[in-house]
Amino acid sequence: MTLSQVWQEQVPVDGTIELPPDRRALDGLGRNHSLPTALADLVDNSIDAGASHVLIRFVRKHGRLRGLYVVDNGKGMSDSAINVAMTLGGRREYAAKDLGSFGVGLKAASFSNAKAVTVLSRTAGHAPVGRRLEADPNKRGFHCDVVAETFAKAELSRRWGIPWSGTGTIVRWDEVFGFPATNDPARVEEFITRSMTEIINHLGLILHRIIDQGRIAIALDVEDVDQGLVGPRSRVDSIDPFGYTKTGKAGYPRNLLARHGDLSVVFSCHIWPPRSRMPEFNLVTGAEKHQGLYFYRRDRLLQAGGSWDGVSVSARERQLARVEVDIDGLPPALAAMNPEKSRVQVGPDFATLAASAAADDGTAFVDYLTDAEERFKASRKRRRARKAMIPPGRGFAPQLKRAIRDEIPMQDHQVPITMRWTRFDRAHRDDFFRVDRADRVLLLNERFRPLAKSGRRGANDAALLKSVLYLLMEQAFTGEYLGVRDRDNIDLWQEVLSTAAKVDASE
Ligand SMILES: Nc1ncnc2c1ncn2[C@@H]1O[C@H](COP(=O)(O)OP(=O)(O)OP(=O)(O)O)[C@@H](O)[C@H]1O
Ligand SMILES: [Mg+2]
Incomplete structure (x- = not known):
């Protein structure tokens, strides 16, 4: 038997070479992003930078939507920090409540939605800086443009209508893929209204705790550069998916606790009142689609129900049931977020853990689900007893x-x-x-x-x-x-x- 036929524990090497990724790598980034989820990533960065205000601005020229800005009044970046920011997987020290974690958010969010991203920033004690990355497949290597300081300065000193004390960051997207390729005012208006509504709904939901804590205020507007006019502002209000005014059932919400090694995991179980008309209940696509687990990390909502992740299965009768779970500190094998921060992947042990969860009085997960189902069924029964009527037709909203x-x-x-x-x-x-x-x-x-x-x-x-x-x-x-x-x-x-x-x- 020769040496090469025997399994060797160590792989011998003859040195290392550097293989910088090809530009095309940018193409594959953030494929699961939509405009709202991508903007959420940028707003996360603003929150991490300690911004109190964020402005999302659509830019319109000759009737067409041309670009998008996200402007914040956070602490900004120095020359070296902005280089890290533009690097794929660029690392920094993360603080305990930071939303950032992978070092890809900014790049993935940008290149999933636009052909080029420009970042302009100013931090205390430094001159304004700017960088630009373009997802141009014809360009070779992984180069980043250095934006002229005068331009960075000019952009940063525009009146953005947010409180400004000299530091902050602007992220600018050019050639946004989703924008309509037309200057037809009706279509452009329709697109703006629809996008803004989606963005407001998404950000209001996933950032509801952070907005309610007063940590961030987010506004949206549209600038028409030909006329030099900025339209009215829309504000992102928090949408608390647990924001009912009266519980659906006495004794709820109830905390069920499970132990995982030294960790204790809390399942905060809620029952909504049936047939609520609150947007917090319906969450655009209907309550039935939003039953299940609501995973939070550092007060940001990662997953707004839609699944029981093996703990149970979605069913019409379970539409009043929503459970809050904070995944901070949980091992990734148990629960890990995806890079887009729009979903949590749970491990095989998660369902077992949930099944072992119980409240002080012995209530287990199954009991909670039964309570939620019964509450729903009872509300249907009362309704069934009502006499059928001729439906309302034209003239009714x-x-x-x-x-x-x-x-x-x-x-x-x-x-x-x-x-x-x-x-x-x-x-x-x-x-x-x-x-x-x-x-x-x-x-x-x-x-x-x-x-x-x-x-x-x-x-x-x-x-x-x-x-x-x-x-x-x-x-x-x-x-x-x-x-x-x-x-x-x-x-x-x-x-x-x-x-x-x-x-x-x-x-
Ligand atoms: N608006 C901003 N203000 C200040 N610094 C920023 C801003 N946006 C990005 N940065 C810097 O750029 C870095 C890279 O951002 P990016 O979103 O790509 O990764 P991340 O936030 O570190 O991690 P994740 O991939 O989880 O988002 C951040 O860590 C931060 O230091
Ligand atoms: Mg980030």
């Missing part, structure tokens, strides 16, 4: 229709009830409404429309008035003909409502 549908079983084979304002003829000048049973329309007297004083204009206005009338009058549309009692009721409502309207009109 979509949100109102949804609320009615959530509460009342619907006779969906029936033609819906329409509510329409219309001019009444002389003879019926003072009537408040008219029932058109044949077409299933409740006609409302246009004359009294101003009294409805609704924030919303157009056909779907006056939600309050219409919902009261719907609940009152739905019966008037059922059955073949109106009974004596129904007719009398309609007369009664007519009389009272038209008098009420006249009283209001005279004031």
Whole structure:
């Protein structure tokens, strides 16, 4: 047997060579990022830099969206610090509450969304500095442009509308991939509205604790460079996924504790009140999709439910159940975040750990899940006992229709009830409404429309008035003909409502 056929423990080497990564490596970075998650990474950096304010600005030129800025008033960077910042995997000392960890965030976030990133910064006692990286596959090697100091200085001294005491950082993206390649005002407006809403929802959610602690204020706006105008600002408000006003069940939230070696892991188990209309419950895509585990690291939310990670499985009946878990200090084998910080990967032991968790009174995870399911089922039962009604149709705001549908079983084979304002003829000048049973329309007297004083204009206005009338009058549309009692009721409502309207009109 020759030497090479025997397994050797040590691999012999003849020295080392340096192999800098190719530029194309930038291409593969942050593939799981969306615009909101990428911006979250930049805002994380601003928070780590101690910024109190962050501004996210869209830049529009000749009608087209051209770039994006993230500006903060944090401590900024020196010449050497900015070099580390632009380095893939660039390392620094991390403090206990720092959100940074991999040294890739800035680069991955930027190159997943834009062709070039420019960073301009100023720290106390140093001149402004600037660097620029471009993901150009034709360029060779891993070079970084040094931005002219005059430009860095000029950009940093623009009025960004955030409190400024001389230090801060600007991250500028050029040629953002997701921006519409058009100057059609309608499409650009639509894109801005949609993106801003997504960004506000995402940042408000994942940073809700940090925003509520008053550590950071985030604003968004759009600058039109041709006109030199900046549009109105939108603010990111916190969206607390545990922000119900009253618990869904007495005794909750309840902390279940599990031990993992020397570590104690807390599962903070919540039950939302059923059918809440709070955005904190619905989280855009609906509560059912947001049941499960909410992982936090250093007060930043990494995963907003959507999975039970082996502890249970998602089900309609579990939609009221949400559990907070802080992963600080947990070994990566148990729970580790992905580089985009948008998900937590749990190890095989995690589910076992959760199953062993218990409260002081012995409540285990299964008991909690049963409580959450029962709460949900009980709320359905009460609803099922309600009499089915003819659905609301045109004239009702979509949100109102949804609320009615959530509460009342619907006779969906029936033609819906329409509510329409219309001019009444002389003879019926003072009537408040008219029932058109044949077409299933409740006609409302246009004359009294101003009294409805609704924030919303157009056909779907006056939600309050219409919902009261719907609940009152739905019966008037059922059955073949109106009974004596129904007719009398309609007369009664007519009389009272038209008098009420006249009283209001005279004031
Ligand atoms: N807005 C900023 N203000 C000051 N320093 C910054 C800013 N953005 C980035 N840096 C510096 O650049 C470094 C690299 O940022 P990057 O986001 O790439 O990695 P990280 O934050 O260290 O780790 P992670 O990959 O987890 O985000 C940071 O550690 C920080 O020192
Ligand atoms: Mg970072």
